[in-house]
Amino acid sequence: MSEKQEFWRWKEYRWHDESMDWKDADIISAGVDIGSVSSQAVIMADGKLYAFSNQRTGFDSPESANQAINWAMEGTGMTVKDLHYTVGTGYGRVNVPFADKALTEIACHARGGNFMYGPSVRTLLDMGGQDCKAIRCDERGKVEAFLMNDKCAAGTGRGMEVFADLLAIPIEEVGELSLSVEEEPEPVSSTCVVFAKSEASALLREGWPKNKVLAAYCSAMAHRVVTLLERIEVQKDFAITGGIAKNSGVVKRLEKELGLEALKTKYDSQIAGALGAALFGKALETKRRKN
Amino acid sequence: MITAGIDIGAKTVKVVLVEDGGILAKSLVLAGIDTAATTQQAFDEALAAADLSKEKVERLVATGTGRKDCALTDREITEVGAAAKGAIHILKSCRTVIDVGAEEGRTVRCDENGKVIDFAFNEKCAAGAGTFAEGMARALQVPLEELGPLSLTSRRAVQMNAQCAVFAESEVVTLIHAKTPRQDIARAVLDAIASRIVSMVRKVGFAQDVVLIGGVARNPGFVEAMKRSLEMDVYVPEDPEHVGALGAALAAAE
Amino acid sequence: MIANYGYKDGSGDFFITIDTDKCDGCGDCVSACPGGVFAVGEDPNDPLRDEPVAIVSDEQRKKIKYTCNPCKPDHDRHPLPCVQACKPSAISHSW
Known part of the structure; x- marks a missing residue:
């Protein structure tokens, strides 16, 4: 069975x-x-x-x-x-x-971010399963400003899981697949995961390939996170932790929009x-x- | 004069045909991929029900989220205006209209002539509208139309912590695992939507009588939750989802 | 530390910001707020801070848009009680 x-x-x-x-x-x-x-x-x-x-x-x-x-x-x-x-x-x-x-x-x-990325890291974005955190810290890893969004699934791993399930794509492959589009589509217009999902279903019915739908969702997610980050004022160096840090489709688009490259680490984010x-x-x- | 009101919502398209203030026919069609085709179908169904040819309809007015893309109509009015006009036609003493649809919640305060004094929206977040109940019914494994009746058998209020529809689905699963009675969960879900709607209503203020419209008003559990939360009675018209289309049809006659 | 409590969802940004460097932990906001949004105690985000500080409790954080609604009518809006009560001007709202 x-x-x-x-x-x-x-x-x-x-x-x-x-x-x-x-x-x-x-x-x-x-x-x-x-x-x-x-x-x-x-x-x-x-x-x-x-x-x-x-x-x-x-x-x-x-x-x-x-x-x-x-x-x-x-x-x-x-x-x-x-x-x-x-x-x-x-x-x-x-x-x-x-x-x-x-x-x-x-x-x-x-x-933890200070240890993983070194003392130069000033802005940490953590995209977890059920929340999204933005933290600005000093060279000792002490918090200077933060915000945490755990009310809404948009911009969290759970939101990405909903999409992986809708499209029947293993979650680890979402990022790479979303980057395989020839041209970047318009981002999904709804922030809310529930509404974004109906939007994506409509796009699929219209005949959009899965990678294009994923690209539209990943870029919407990246944009949303950038607007969250603005509240704490992004400073160099910048790093991303949490499960979504493993999703290149979101990370690459985020870096592009911020005009900053996220630090790499040998540790598991x-x-x-x-x-x-x-x-x-x-x-x-x-x-x-x-x- | 015969007029038509077409309400293009997120989930359904509603049409009402009116002659001299009296309703001739109504139709409701689930929105498909092609909104234009769905709208045409809903209009044709209403015409068939009234046994009319489309030439007999002198004016058409559209409302709803999809009103701007409607090819059939020559004019459009906002959902707020349509809700007020429709509700006051049904109940003269109406001063507050609460409209809860699939993807949006709205509250409208109006005067005795149906003129809009103030309004507010819950939009772009599934927590404040009917879709929230849909996801929870799925998690509870009950058909959506049974969620309300089920909630009415609840004897105990439980609290839901999750605000987001996506997270609330997981919370419902956790509550089921914790052996919380399904009727109590059903009530918690409807109470949660009602409290968000009422918070919006309080923001603009409200006055009696309160008319509850939109598809979610068909849910008897939601109506009870609204009464509890508002601490007053609410009036639910016979076809609550058609009130917007009725308002549009009445506007067309003016 | 600039502590932003609240959220962003499809309908907008709803944050209460507390500047913990300005906050003296007096607790005036706790008694001023009709919705019970604030609490004063150990800073859960700064384990090395000794003085008490105002925070927005976990259960309130996710629904401040709704809890704060009565203080934010669309018309004739008065100054917010929490902002007015805070002498060191440590509290602000994003909406």
Whole structure:
């Protein structure tokens, strides 16, 4: 029996640095980001990235938090008891049973972005599954201005998932496919995902190829995010985190409209929040030991 | 004089034929890909129902979101003007018209002559219109027309946190998983739309009597939710989705 | 820090902006607002700040367009109670 393919579903995975022995570290800190769509756990040994996991959030936040941390620790011999300080963040941050503290995504993303992209980063755009955040920060990763939009699905990963499903295109392929158009179409005129979806259905019925419809949606999404960013005043350097950072169709159009190139990183952009949380965990553990 | 009002909405096209203030015939056709063809079909159906040839119709006026592209008509009026004219024709004491369609919510305050004093819109966001209920009915796996009756059997008010129609669908699924009774979820959905509509209504102010029109007014659960939220009775005409087209037909006769 | 609470959706931009560098955490906005939009407490966006600050609560953030409506009639609009109550002028609205 074949199951219905879920085009919006992306791959879950984990990683740990096999060249490191965590037992040598003085402070083991962890950050757990329970988003509405995906959950990440990051473990740091003395402020160096040691392990992480990235998975879909289940219906139960505490259970998702346990799964995320256990998966990150898989094959390392580490257990939750070995974590000196854990910070929970994200939409389900208060539901991380083993966390010492909960912090907002805003604070954590700024800190994580500073680590991932270096101190020159001033503007961070995080496009998550169910929200979109714009943060301006200083060279230490301290927030100077922010806005967070989690009321509306436009400009979020969830909105993109709706489109991937409508067009039956695997979510990872949306970006490249949207860039394969010969000529850039007019953006979809509705901001609202529900209305944009009816608009896209009408375009498909008119005979538009899928890549052209995706191009129209990706550019509408990029434009919307640019107008959001204007509120916090974009400064160089600029970086994008979150699931949508992996969608070249949105990123390329966003860069073009802003006239700025987003910084690249060797890290997985989806772990920025959890990474920042783990960094705060280290700082807070250091503070705790001093007192 | 026989006149026609054509209301081209987001989901449906409505036509009303009027002679000397009396309604001759009505029609409603689901909007297809080709709006011009749908409009023609709705007009033909109304003519057939009234047993008239199109030459007998002296004037045609269009209204609705698609009114500007209507090839049949020689004049157009706004949805706001059409709603006020239609509603006051049906109920003389009407001072506030609330029009909730598939993609837009509207409120109009008018004087005793049907002259518009003030109005406001909820538009471009599915949270404030009928489409919101459509998505939630899908998530609840009940036909849209059963959502209202189902909500009326609810004994307990539950709160929905999501504002966006896309996020609310996931919230409905979460509520189902949490074993929340379906009728309570149905009520929460309709309460959510009503509270957004009423917030818009309060912005322009309202006076009795209140007439509720548009396709969503057919939903008895929504009507109850509006009464609760406004804390007053509302009047729902027999064919609430045809009031705009009626207003346009009446305007054509002037 | 310029904290923008609210959202942008298809119908427009609805943000309440609090300049946390100006905010002294007095709480006058909390009592002035008839919709209960504000709260004063630890800054959840700045773990290293010690002083309390005004915030817009999570449940209010997503519906301020509707909650603020009564203070924003289309005609005869008076100054907003929250903006008027804030002595250091830390609060502004985008709409």
